[in-house]
Amino acid sequence: MALSRLKKFCIPENSHQVDDCVAEYGDNALILAGGTFIRGLEVRGLLSEVEALIDVHKLGMDGLVSGVGNVRIGAMVTFAALEQLAELHSAAWLAAVRDALACPPLQIRNMATVGGCLAASCPFYDLPTAFLALDGSVTVSGAGAQREIGLADLFVSLFENSLEPGELITELTLPRPPGRSASAFIKLEGTANDLAIVNVAVSISVDAAGVCEEARVVLGGGVGDRVVRSATAETVLKGQQLTHEVIEHAAAAVGQDIEPMADHRATAAYRLAMAGVFTKRALNQALSRLN
Amino acid sequence: MKQLISLEVNGDRHEIAVEPDATLLEVLRDHLGLLGTKQGCDSGGCGCCTVHIGDRAVYSCMKYALSAQHQKITTIEGLGADGKLDAVQDAFVREGAVQCGYCTCGMIMTAKQLLHDDPHPDEDAIRHGIAGNLCRCTGYHKIVEAIRTAARD
Ligand SMILES: Cc1cc2nc3c(=O)[nH]c(=O)nc-3n(C[C@H](O)[C@H](O)[C@H](O)COP(=O)(O)OP(=O)(O)OC[C@H]3O[C@@H](n4cnc5c(N)ncnc54)[C@H](O)[C@@H]3O)c2cc1C
Ligand code: FES
Ligand code: FES
Numbered sequence: 001m002a003l004s005r006l007k008k009f010c011i012p013e014n015s016h017q018v019d020d021c022v023a024e025y026g027d028n029a030l031i032l033a034g035g036t037f038i039r040g041l042e043v044r045g046l047l048s049e050v051e052a053l054i055d056v057h058k059l060g061m062d063g064l065v066s067g068v069g070n071v072r073i074g075a076m077v078t079f080a081a082l083e084q085l086a087e088l089h090s091a092a093w094l095a096a097v098r099d100a101l102a103c104p105p106l107q108i109r110n111m112a113t114v115g116g117c118l119a120a121s122c123p124f125y126d127l128p129t130a131f132l133a134l135d136g137s138v139t140v141s142g143a144g145a146q147r148e149i150g151l152a153d154l155f156v157s158l159f160e161n162s163l164e165p166g167e168l169i170t171e172l173t174l175p176r177p178p179g180r181s182a183s184a185f186i187k188l189e190g191t192a193n194d195l196a197i198v199n200v201a202v203s204i205s206v207d208a209a210g211v212c213e214e215a216r217v218v219l220g221g222g223v224g225d226r227v228v229r230s231a232t233a234e235t236v237l238k239g240q241q242l243t244h245e246v247i248e249h250a251a252a253a254v255g256q257d258i259e260p261m262a263d264h265r266a267t268a269a270y271r272l273a274m275a276g277v278f279t280k281r282a283l284n285q286a287l288s289r290l291n
Numbered sequence: 292m293k294q295l296i297s298l299e300v301n302g303d304r305h306e307i308a309v310e311p312d313a314t315l316l317e318v319l320r321d322h323l324g325l326l327g328t329k330q331g332c333d334s335g336g337c338g339c340c341t342v343h344i345g346d347r348a349v350y351s352c353m354k355y356a357l358s359a360q361h362q363k364i365t366t367i368e369g370l371g372a373d374g375k376l377d378a379v380q381d382a383f384v385r386e387g388a389v390q391c392g393y394c395t396c397g398m399i400m401t402a403k404q405l406l407h408d409d410p411h412p413d414e415d416a417i418r419h420g421i422a423g424n425l426c427r428c429t430g431y432h433k434i435v436e437a438i439r440t441a442a443r444d
Pocket of ligand 3: 394
């Protein structure tokens with residue numbers, strides 16, 4: 001029993017009950033969604049301070065809307081529920097999310113939530129890399145107020161997000177990109193059930209003449225203490241025809257924006273080399289999806 | 292402090308007093324004596340604790356028992372009827388897809404959802420579908436064959 005101080009397991013039915021529990025337990029209250037990250041921390045003995053778990057599954061937050069200007073995904077939407085979004089299987093601009101959803105095993109897809117994977121602020125996950133490449137932002141609510149946070153500002157560092165105590169992510173918004181757009185995500189992993197050595201998501205928009213108007217290149221896995229956007233690679237792509245040479249050049253540029261680490265999965269040099277290779281593959285994949 | 296909860300497992304309702312941090316896995320095995328569901332890694336890495344909540348396969352080691360109230364839970368003991376094995380269980384026996392058996396119940400629960408979602412999976416879909424279940428004995432070949440057989444019959 002690694003939650004040795006747990007006194008209360010709340011299952012609130014409205015936001016006031018969340019606020020009450022947070023008021024009583026302060027920093028020692030922890031939001032519980034799918035539990036797949038939290039249980040991992042618990043068995044490693046990292047939650048010994050927690051006095052209250054707040055299971056938010058009765059608060060709704062499970063909407064899935066293909067809107068005019070965006071797609072909105074409730075925080076409690078599981079990966080499996082997200083797979084049911086019809087547009088995900090046809091829209092080229094959303095393809096990076098489809099690619100990333102294929103990575104986690106079935107049981108995790110059934111349990112893990114979109115809000116949980118973002119709040120965990122773990123750069124080794126796959127979905128956050130894809131969501132950042134699609135310029136995602138989250139709606140956050142707490143103590144009666146609401147605010148929007150871009151994902152780049154949500155992820156502060158490894159396992160640290162910018163939420164205030166008691167703040168809840170309620171929804172993720174992915175804006176529809178202009179013009180002809182496509183995205184792609186690729187993960188390099190050691191085994192079928194492991195976290196990423198490196199992962200890459202890209203999103204590109206081109207005008208009628210095929211010139212790149214917008215580009216987002218995002219890398220995860222052990223390439224920084226959070227998911228990293230490669231501004232250098234994006235600058236190489238923007239305003240150009242996406243030729244073989246331009247893509248090679250952009251892929252080589254990602255090395256300037258990442259700080260690969262060494263761990264039991266891979267050396268830093270291997271990660272650096274693979275970041276380039278997988279950026280190139282992801283860009284080619286996105287390009288092949290432009291219609 | 293223990294809390295009284297109500298769980299519906301294999302069609303039966305149970306009132307049980309549990310610690311608030313008890314996992315569904317602990318409750319199934321230690322309180323209800325349903326030992327078909329196994330404990331391996333206890334942290335989402337092996338799959339031998341797989342059960343269904345509704346018609347979805349989940350790791351029971353990653354689910355707090357309190358979060359599993361008011362839902363239909365099915366374990367391996369809930370498959371089959373009238374003393375007869377379920378088709379997937381039967382295929383595992385006929386194909387000899389079991390060695391030590393530790394992974395088998397979780398593997399079958401995963402295969403059940405796989406076949407429910409895709410009644411005729413090809414080999415790739417089967418291997419991808421059971422990626423969250425480890426087997427240290429069989430080398431997977433016979434497990435894949437058993438799932439194929441269950442799909443055919
Ligand atoms: C075996 C295994 C394999 C995995 N494979 C992959 C993979 O291939 N690819 C991948 O991308 N990921 C993978 N993961 C990681 C998985 O995506 C995360 O564990 C999951 O997304 C966490 O979500 P959850 O709903 O379970 O969160 P929880 O564990 O419930 O919570 C996670 C964190 O977020 C906080 N939180 C949750 N919801 C909210 C909210 N609405 N507002 C504010 N804070 C909140 C919690 O307090 C906690 O700190 C894997 C995990 C496991 C265990
Ligand atoms: S015991 Fe649950 S996944 Fe290993
Ligand atoms: S039969 Fe022994 S682990 Fe699979």
